[in-house]
Amino acid sequence: MRAGFILSEVWSGLRRNFSMVLSVVLVTFVSLLFVGAAILLQMQVGQMKDFWYDRVQVSVFLCPPDSEATNCVDGEVTGDQKDQIRAELESSELAPYVDKVYFEDKSEAYEHFQDQFKGTSLEGTVPEDEMNESFRVKLKDAEKYDIIKETFSSTPGVEEVVDQNQLLDRLFGVLNIATIVAVAIAGIMLVCAMLLIATTIRLSAFSRRRETGIMRLVGASNTFIQLPFLLEGVIASAIGATLSAGALGLLVHFGISGWLQNQATGFSLISGWDVLLIAPVLIVIGVLMAGASSLITLNKYTKV
Known part of the structure; x- marks a missing residue:
């Protein structure tokens, strides 16, 4: 009987304040859409880091002819210098950090240059004998790049040491900033949602002040009086959270798994399964947000 009465009160409140409930x-929906987008963006950043950091290399570029680098004052790198650099890369001191070492000669460097700039104005602008020879080093831990740089930055015959991680760090820095912006917007929207829920509950309690007054006279408890109002806010917020999860699912399915995956072949992107993982989180956030906002308001306006 009590459950039926509470449900009827909830339905009556939702119907009476339909416009506010819709708001x-x-x-x-909008606030949790930003929250979900921020979570998915961080999941994608994590996947991209796992993919790219496992493949990036440190390039130890050797002195070409006519280089103006400090370590190249004696001209092009000599055979003895190359042997010394290789021996140091394969030494026991660097063994804990170096996974593989590959030497790229001028002809290979020239082929890669031609492939990279094929069809552009740079194609064929650098002759083969002016290309840099280099040692390509794959590290066991990509974050230990500084060890290689410190070891070879002043070595005779080495023009420069380049870490591909530096380029990736800039990319991931931009993505992390986008995540922070999304979280900031989501935080503002969540505050707006809590204020709107509080206003909705207060109006609902005011419109039914006669019923709650009668319930007080017959000895109804705080919980019994407040529960219908609490459920109204929770239900409205849960609907919004579910819609946000559904919108994210559609966006990922058609925009990322569909279109973007075909354009960015070669590494994995987030999928609908990731949305399924965060959907319960969004619903829990929505319910807790509505519950907290409703309780604070109800304790002020409907307390016996």
Whole structure:
């Protein structure tokens, strides 16, 4: 009997304040959409880091002819210098950090240059004998790049040491900033949602002040009086959270797994399964947000 009465009160409140309830649904939808987008973006950044950091290399470029680098004052790298650099890369001191070492000669460097700039104005602009020879070093831990740089930055015959991680760090830095912006917007929207939920509950309690007054006279408890109002906010917020999860699922399915995956072949992107993982999180956030906001308001306006 009590359950039936509470459910009827919840339905009556949702129907009476439909426009406000709809506003709660929409603002919760938008705010949790940003929260979900931020979580998915960080998941994608993590996948990209795992993929690229496992493949990046440190390039120890050797002195070409006519280089102006400090270590190249004696001209092009000599055979003895190359042997010394290789021996140091394969030494026991660097063994804990170096996974593989590959030497790229001028002809290979020239082929890679031609392939990279094929069809552009740079194709064929650098002759083969002016290309840099280099040692390509794959590290066991990509974050230990500084050890290789410190070891070879002043070595005769080495023009420069280049770490591909530096380029990736810039990319991931931009993505992390985008995540922070999304979280900031989501935080503002969540505050707006809580304020709107509080306003909706307060209006609902005011419109039914006569019923709650009668319930007080017959000895109804705080919980019994407040529960219908609490459920109204929770239901509206849960609907908004579910809609945000559904929108993210559609976006990932058609935009990322569909279109973007065909354009960015070669590494994995987030999928619908990732959305399924975060959907319960979004719903829990929505429910807790609505519950906290409703309780604070109800304790002020409907307390016996």
